[in-house]
Amino acid sequence: MNTFDSFSAVESSMEDESNRRNRSRMRARSRSKPAPASIAVSDGEEEDGDPELWKNFDQNFGQVQTVLDRNRALIQQVNENHQSRIPDNMVKNVALIQEINGNISKVRSLYSDLGSNFTTYFHNNKSQNGG
Secondary structure, three states: OOHHHHHHHHHHHHHHHHHHHHHHHHHHHHHOOOOOOEEEOOOOOEEEOOHHHHHHHHHHHHHHHHHHHHHHHHHHHHHHHHHHOOHHHHHHHHHHHHHHHHHHHHHHHHHHHHHHHHHHHHHHHHHHOOO
């Protein structure tokens, strides 16, 4: 094992530990009761936000995280297949990379939906409040 291999192994184990902690935090956050949402109003007061809106955001961000976690696993598999230099594994990478590309499109779409929902909510809220 050369220095580069040992560095990569240490870096990989550090990433794995960091990923475990992040997933643990995300699970704990999703199980805990969310704090009441509030939105700053122009005169400095706060009003309760739309719980349905925040629930929708939370669900969409959860979907995004799930897809990103899947892509992380797929990328790891592609790297392992590539390093193996086994022809059959290289062929498998084609399908894995296609799935990664499809997942990137899903994430883009989810973020686009989030932006649209957010914009629609605030346009509707502004018109209802006479703004």
